[in-house]
Amino acid sequence: xxxxxxxxxxxxxxxxxxxxxxxxxxxxxxxxxxxxxxxxxxxxxxxxxxxxxxxxxxxxxxxxxxxxxxxxxxxxxxxxxxxxxxxxxxxxxxxxxxxxxxxxxxxxxxxxxxxxxxxxxxxxxxxxxxxxxxxxxxxxxxxxxxxxxxxxxxxxxxxxxxxxxxxxxxxxxxxxxxxxxxxxxxxxxxxxxxxxxxxxxxxxxxxxxxxxxxxxxxxxxxxxxxxxxxxxxxxxxxxxxxxxxxxxxxxxxxxxxxxxxxxxxxxxxxxxxxxxxxxxxxxxxxxxxxxxxxxxxxxxxxxxxxxxxxxxxxxxxxxxxxxxxxxxxxxxxxxxxxxxxxxxxxxxxxxxxxxxxxxxxxxxxxxxxxxxxxxxxxxxxxxxxxxxxxxxxxxxxxxxxxxxxxxxxxxxxxxxxxxxxxxxxxxxxxxxxxxxxxxxxxxxxxxxxxxxxxxxxxxxxxxxxxxxxxxxxxxxxxxxxxxxxxxxxxxxxxxxxxxxxxxxxxxxxxxxxxxxxxxxxxxxxxxxxxxxxxxxxxxxxxxxxxxxxxxxxxxxxxxxxxxxxxxxxxxxxxxxxx
Numbered sequence: 236x237x238x239x240x241x242x243x244x245x246x247x248x249x250x251x252x253x254x255x256x257x258x259x260x261x262x263x264x265x266x267x268x269x270x271x272x273x274x275x276x277x278x279x280x281x282x283x284x285x286x287x288x289x290x291x292x293x294x295x296x297x298x299x300x301x302x303x304x305x306x307x308x309x310x311x312x313x314x315x316x317x318x319x320x321x322x323x324x325x326x327x328x329x330x331x332x333x334x335x336x337x338x339x340x341x342x343x344x345x346x347x348x349x350x351x352x353x354x355x356x357x358x359x360x361x362x363x364x365x366x367x368x369x370x371x372x373x374x375x376x377x378x379x380x381x382x383x384x385x386x387x388x389x390x391x392x393x394x395x396x397x398x399x400x401x402x403x404x405x406x407x408x409x410x411x412x413x414x415x416x417x418x419x420x421x422x423x424x425x426x427x428x429x430x431x432x433x434x435x436x437x438x439x440x441x442x443x444x445x446x447x448x449x450x451x452x453x454x455x456x457x458x459x460x461x462x463x464x465x466x467x468x469x470x471x472x473x474x475x476x477x478x479x480x481x482x483x484x485x486x487x488x489x490x491x492x493x494x495x496x497x498x499x500x501x502x503x504x505x506x507x508x509x510x511x512x513x514x515x516x517x518x519x520x521x522x523x524x525x526x527x528x529x530x531x532x533x534x535x536x537x538x539x540x541x542x543x544x545x546x547x548x549x550x551x552x553x554x555x556x557x558x559x560x561x562x563x564x565x566x567x568x569x570x571x572x573x574x575x576x577x578x579x580x581x582x583x584x585x586x587x588x589x590x591x592x593x594x595x596x597x598x599x600x601x602x603x604x605x606x607x608x609x610x611x612x613x614x615x616x617x618x619x620x621x622x623x624x625x626x627x628x629x630x631x632x633x634x635x636x637x638x639x640x641x642x643x644x645x646x647x648x649x650x651x652x653x654x655x656x657x658x659x660x661x662x663x664x665x666x667x668x669x670x671x672x673x674x675x676x677x678x679x680x681x682x683x684x685x686x687x688x689x690x691x692x693x694x695x696x697x698x699x700x701x702x703x704x705x706x707x708x709x710x711x712x713x714x715x716x717x718x719x720x721x722x723x724x725x726x727x728x729x730x731x732x733x734x735x736x737x738x739x740x741x742x743x744x745x746x747x748x749x750x751x752x753x754x755x756x757x758x759x760x761x762x763x764x765x766x767x768x769x770x771x772x773x774x775x776x777x778x779x780x781x782x783x784x785x786x787x788x789x790x791x792x793x794x795x796x797x798x799x800x801x802x803x804x805x806x807x808x809x810x811x812x813x
Contacts (some may be wrong), residue, residue, distance in 0.1 A: 255488070259745050259750050259752070261749060266538045267472075267518070267519040268386065268519070269313070269358055269519060272720065274310055274632070274635070274719065275360075275633065275635070276635050276637065277601075277637055278304075278315070279292075280297065280339055281335060281687075282664055282665060282677070283296060283300065284669070284678075288680050289307065289451070289680060289684070290680035291336065291686045295340060297348060301357070307712065307713055308713055308718060309357065310357060311358040311521075312352060312357060312359055312360070313361075313523070314362065315362055316364055317336060317339045318330070318331060318336060320369055320655045321371055321570050322336075323369070323424065324423065324424050324426070325655050327427070328369035328373055328424070328427050329364055329369055329436045332465075333465055334650065341371060345469060346470060348468030357428075360472060360475055360523060361474050362477055362688070363476050364477040364478075365459050365477075366478040367428055367478075370425075370427070373613070374390075378390045378392070378415075379419075380415060381414045382418065386625055387453075387777065388445060388449065390419055391431045391443070392419050392420075393417045394419075394442065394443050394768075396411060396417060400418065401438070401441070424655060429481075430699070431451075432447065432505060434446065434447070435447065435501040437486075447483060460508075464512075467517045472519060472520065473521030473522055473523065475528075476506070476522075478525060479525050479537070480499065483502045483596065484503070485757070503535075503536050506524075506537065510522060510537070516631055522541040524541065525540070526541070527540065530591040532596075532639070537655055538597065539631070541634075547583070548579035548581065548600065550581050551568060551581055553607060554608065554612045570618060570762060571614075572618060572760060574741060574762060576739075578738075579737070579738045582736055586733070589731065597728075598809055599633070599634055600626060602623065602633060606663075607663065608659040608662065608663050609638075609643055609661070609663045610639050611644045611645060612659075614642075616642050616696075618760065621760045621805075623715050624806045625756070626746060627718070628808060629729060629731065629799055630694030635712070637667055640712040640713075641707075641709050642700055643661055643668060644698060645659065646687075646694070650687070664795065665687045665690065668689065668695055668697040668698065669697060669698050670698065670699040675689045675690065696708070715782065722810070723749040723752045724747040726749060728748065730746075730749065731747055732770050741760070742757055743757075744756065744769065744799070753775075753810070754808060754809065754811070755808075756809075757779075757783075758806050759801040759802070761803060761804070764802055766801070767798070768799075769798070771796070771811075773811050775811040776813055778809045779809065781808045781810055783805065783807035786800060789801040
C-alpha cells in the first residue's frame with residue numbers, strides 16, 4: 236500500500252527507534268468478534284449504587300443503573316470482585332469462588348445482572364483472582380492442618396517454622412499460623428496466602444518447592460479451571476486476571492534474567508491452557524491481564540494487558556504525593572496545565588511494547604482504576620477532557636473507571652483505610668455521585684453507615700447536573716467514545732505513529748490510520764500556546780475538525796511541512812481530507 240504520511244520526531248533521545256511512515260495497514264488481533272473495537276467501563280461494586288439502604292453498593296443497584304452505563308456508549312463492563320470474602324482487601328481476598336458476597340446479593344442476582352447487560356448489548360467480564368485466596372478459604376483451612384490432606388499442597392508451605400526460606404523470599408512468608416509446622420507464602424497482604432502453581436526451577440535443597448507438574452498442583456489448577464467454567468456458564472463473557480504474572484515462583488538471585496525468564500515462561504504456559512480452554516469451550520471468551528508487560532502477556536496468552544505499572548504511565552497521569560516523597564518522580568505529569576511534563580519517557584516504553592505486540596493483542600492504558608488516585612486529582616474538567624481525548628484515540632482497549640466520566644475528585648487521604656484501601660486507594664473508591672440529593676444519590680442510608688463518605692464539596696460533580704449540560708465532561712466523554720466507534724482510523728486496532736514528541740515540550744501529536752483514512756490527534760494540555768512542525772506528504776486539501784478546539788494549521792507547498800499553532804489547554808482530533 237502506498238505510504239500515506241512520513242513523520243519527523245524531534246525526541247532528543249533515540250528518536251529513530253520508532254520513527255516511521257504511516258501506511259494505513261494494520262492487523263486485527265485474534266480476539267472475539269464483540270471485543271475487536273470494544274470500550275470498557277469499570278464498576279467497583281461497593282460504591283456504585285446501593286439499592287437496599289445499607290450503605291454498601293450491590294448488584295441490584297448496578298442493574299438499576301445499566302441504562303446509564305449503556306448511554307455512555309461502552310461495549311462491556313469489568314466488575315471488581317463480587318465474591319464471598321472476609322473483606323480484608325476489599326473483596327480481593329476470596330473465601331468462596333462460587334458464591335456472591337451476601338452484601339451484594341445472590342448468585343441469582345449475578346445471573347440477572349449478566350442477562351440485563353446482554354439485553355442492552357453489553358458484555359461482562361469478572362475479576363479472576365487466582366494468585367491467592369482469603370486466609371479463611373476452606374482450601375487454606377485444610378492446608379493449614381498438620382495432617383496431610385488433599386489441600387496440603389494447594390498453598391506454598393515450608394517444612395518448618397524454625398528455618399526461614401532463602402533470603403530472596405524475605406518478607407514473603409508468614410510464620411506461626413495455625414496447626415501446621417511451617418511458614419506460608421503470601422502474594423500480597425498477610426491474609427492472602429499464595430496458591431501453589433509450583434516452582435519453575437525447584438531448589439533440591441528446599442523440598443517444599445514443588446515442580447509445576449506435581450499432581451497436587453495440577454489438581455489445584457483443575458479446580459481453578461472449574462471456577463472459570465462456572466462463571467462463564469453463568470453468562471460472563473471473560474475475565475480480568477488479577478496479578479496475572481505472579482503465579483509460578485522461582486528461586487533466583489535478584490537480577491538473574493535466566494531464572495526470571497524461566498518463571499515467566501512457566502506462568503505463560505498456564506495462561507495458554509486457559510486461553511485454549513476458552514477457545515474450545517467458550518470461543519467468545521475474552522482475557523484481560525494485569526501484567527503490565529504486554530510483550531509477555533500477549534504471547535499467545537491474553538487478548539489485552541493493562542500497561543500501567545511503570546513510571547511512564549505515572550508520568551502521564553498520576554499526581555499522588557507518595558511519588559514525590561519516595562523520589563519516584565518530581566510529580567510532574569504530562570497532562571498538567573503547569574507544562575512541566577515529559578512525553579518521551581512514556582513513549583519510549585510504549586513504542587517498545589507496541590511494536591512487539593501488533594497483531595497479537597491489545598495494550599490498555601486505563602483511564603483510572605481502583606488502585607490509583609483519581610484522574611480528577613487536582614484537575615479541572617478541561618484537564619480531564621484532554622486526557623480522555625488521548626485515552627479514547629490511542630490504540631488498544633480503553634477502560635474507563637466509574638465516576639471519571641463526570642470528573643469525580645480524589646478525596647482526602649487523611650481518611651482511615653477501609654477494607655485494606657490504604658492511601659491513596661481509599662480516596663479513589665468513594666461512592667458514585669448520581670445527583671444532588673442525599674449522599675449524592677448513592678444510598679438512602681445515614682451518612683455514618685456509608686462504605687466510604689461521599690464528596691462533601693458543595694459543587695461535587697454529579698450525573699444529574701451534567702446530563703442537562705451539552706458541554707459537560709459527561710457529554711464530552713460520550714462524544715469521544717462515539718467518535719472512536721465511528722471513525723475507522725480510531726479503531727482499537729488501527730495503526731498508530733507518533734508524529735511530534737519532543738522531550739519536555741508540548742504539544743504531542745500522533746496519527747491513526749486505517750486504509751486511506753488518516754486522523755491526527757494534537758494534544759496541548761499546557762496552559763501556554765504550543766507550536767509544532769512536522770512533515771506530511773498526504774495529498775490532502777483540507778482538514779476536518781472531528782472534535783476539540785480551534786487551532787491554526789499551515790502547509791509549506793515546497794517542503795510539505797505542516798506547522799500547527801495550538802492555544803493553551805487545547806486539543807484537536809483532525810481528519811485529513813483529499
